[in-house]
Amino acid sequence: MTEAHSEQAHEGHGTERIYLTVFAALVVFTGVSFMTVNESLWPFGPQAGHTLVMIVAVCKAVLVAMFFMHLKWDWFKLYFMIVPPLIMGALLICALMPDLTFAHSIKWAWLPYLGQ
Amino acid sequence: MTTHAATLDAPPQHMGLPLRNGKLAMWLFLATEIMFFSGLIGAYIVLRFGQPVWPRPHDMLLEEFLGAINTFFLICSSVSIVLAHAAMLKKKLGLALVYIAVTLALGGVFLLIKAHEYTHKWEHGIFPGGIHESPDLALKQAIADYRNKLSLDEQKTDADLAAALALADRFAVQEFKTTQAQLAAYRELQAKLAEKHGEKHDGHGLHLPPVHPNGNLWASLYFTITGFHALHVLGGMVMFVVMLVRAALGLFTLESVYFVEYAGLYWHFVDIVWIFLFPLLYLIG
Numbered sequence: 001m002t003e004a005h006s007e008q009a010h011e012g013h014g015t016e017r018i019y020l021t022v023f024a025a026l027v028v029f030t031g032v033s034f035m036t037v038n039e040s041l042w043p044f045g046p047q048a049g050h051t052l053v054m055i056v057a058v059c060k061a062v063l064v065a066m067f068f069m070h071l072k073w074d075w076f077k078l079y080f081m082i083v084p085p086l087i088m089g090a091l092l093i094c095a096l097m098p099d100l101t102f103a104h105s106i107k108w109a110w111l112p113y114l115g116q
Numbered sequence: 117m118t119t120h121a122a123t124l125d126a127p128p129q130h131m132g133l134p135l136r137n138g139k140l141a142m143w144l145f146l147a148t149e150i151m152f153f154s155g156l157i158g159a160y161i162v163l164r165f166g167q168p169v170w171p172r173p174h175d176m177l178l179e180e181f182l183g184a185i186n187t188f189f190l191i192c193s194s195v196s197i198v199l200a201h202a203a204m205l206k207k208k209l210g211l212a213l214v215y216i217a218v219t220l221a222l223g224g225v226f227l228l229i230k231a232h233e234y235t236h237k238w239e240h241g242i243f244p245g246g247i248h249e250s251p252d253l254a255l256k257q258a259i260a261d262y263r264n265k266l267s268l269d270e271q272k273t274d275a276d277l278a279a280a281l282a283l284a285d286r287f288a289v290q291e292f293k294t295t296q297a298q299l300a301a302y303r304e305l306q307a308k309l310a311e312k313h314g315e316k317h318d319g320h321g322l323h324l325p326p327v328h329p330n331g332n333l334w335a336s337l338y339f340t341i342t343g344f345h346a347l348h349v350l351g352g353m354v355m356f357v358v359m360l361v362r363a364a365l366g367l368f369t370l371e372s373v374y375f376v377e378y379a380g381l382y383w384h385f386v387d388i389v390w391i392f393l394f395p396l397l398y399l400i401g
Contacts, residue, residue: 015202016199016202019195019198019199019202020195022195023191023192023194023195026191027188027191030184030187030188030191030394031184033184033394033395033399034180034181034184034399036399037180037399049399050395050399050400053395053399053400054395054400056395057391057392057394057395060388060391061388061391061392064194064384064387064388064391065384065388067198068194068195068198068380068384068387069380069381069384069385074135077133077134077135078135078143081140081143081144081147082143082147082150084147085147085148085150085151085154086150088151088154089150089151089154089155089158090154092154092155092158093154093158093161093162096158096159096162097162099162099166
């Protein structure tokens with residue numbers, strides 16, 4: 001299928017309705033994220049709140065990428081260019097994890113030697 | 117030899133991807149942008165979670181409400197640019213231009229709110245190098261400022277102020293074992309001084325600035341990450357201005373649908389970056 005045919009396929013009937021539905025979902029997701037900082041609305045503690053807002057952020061990003069960036073239709077033409085940087089980005093953070101894990105022990109390791 | 121010459125003369129093979137070159141180039145650019153922001157966000161995560169003490173968003177004058185409003189405006193702008201593209205595919209050029217103008221305006225509102233946040237922080241000394249991280253140094257600086265002010269005003273301290281200064285001096289030479297204990301003692305002193313002098317005499321009293329361990333690191337990360345994001349927003353707005361100017365000159369036609377699509381892809385990516393920055397900076401902190 002050529003690109004022109006592909007566009008006609010996903011820009012056909014009801015496209016605006018899909019966009020507005022996604023928009024409504026994004027607004028609701030933002031509201032849910034905002035709710036977690038209010039203790040009266042979110043009684044489950046900050047840890048659960050932080051987990052939720054990150055899950056919500058991933059859902060929002062997937063919605064924008066799938067529908068607004070047309071990856072729902074173009075994914076198989078573009079995945080080879082999108083997946084590698086995502087893997088590299090995740091690897092970058094994983095590679096820095098030891099720095100994070102040992103930060104506390106390394107930071108104060110010099111204290112006993114102070115003044116010697 | 118003949119075969120080799122034939123190979124060289126053969127026409128270049130098409131890649132076989134049913135994509136326009138412009139779209140492929142934009143996605144390639146976005147792939148580099150993914151790596152760029154992964155580096156920035158990764159640095160934030162590692163530096164933030166590697167510290168025993170980290171400033172809370174409210175300490176750094178970050179308001180969740182403003183962050184949420186900015187998220188809302190960026191989402192609205194994403195919808196308006198995708199609707200502009202849909203309108204162009206349906207040959208509604210006028211409607212598409214209205215949506216592009218709306219997107220431009222929403223991007224402008226986002227930047228105005230960001231500028232307000234930056235100014236507010238700057239006025240309160242929240243910028244890299246401007247935050248007191250150690251109670252000792254903040255206190256010594258406050259005492260020096262206060263003594264200087266008293267001598268300039270040719271005033272003498274009354275008994276309460278003398279007692280406050282003595283208390284502060286004692287604090288300044290004390291040795292604290294941990295940052296947490298130091299901070300607790302500093303805040304206790306702040307409360308005592310505020311109780312002693314009250315707001316009425318604040319101008320004459322010893323003013324203790326807030327202390328935020330790792331505040332300068334926070335400020336460096338905040339201004340770098342949100343600053344680069346704001347520059348990307350500005351870049352997108354320039355594209356929308358170009359479209360509107362071309363339309364005014366009669367150069368923007370239905371043939372420009374691909375320009376709108378590529379600019380839209382870029383704009384959605386900028387939106388996605390903010391979708392992650394909002395919870396990381398404003399909600400989790």
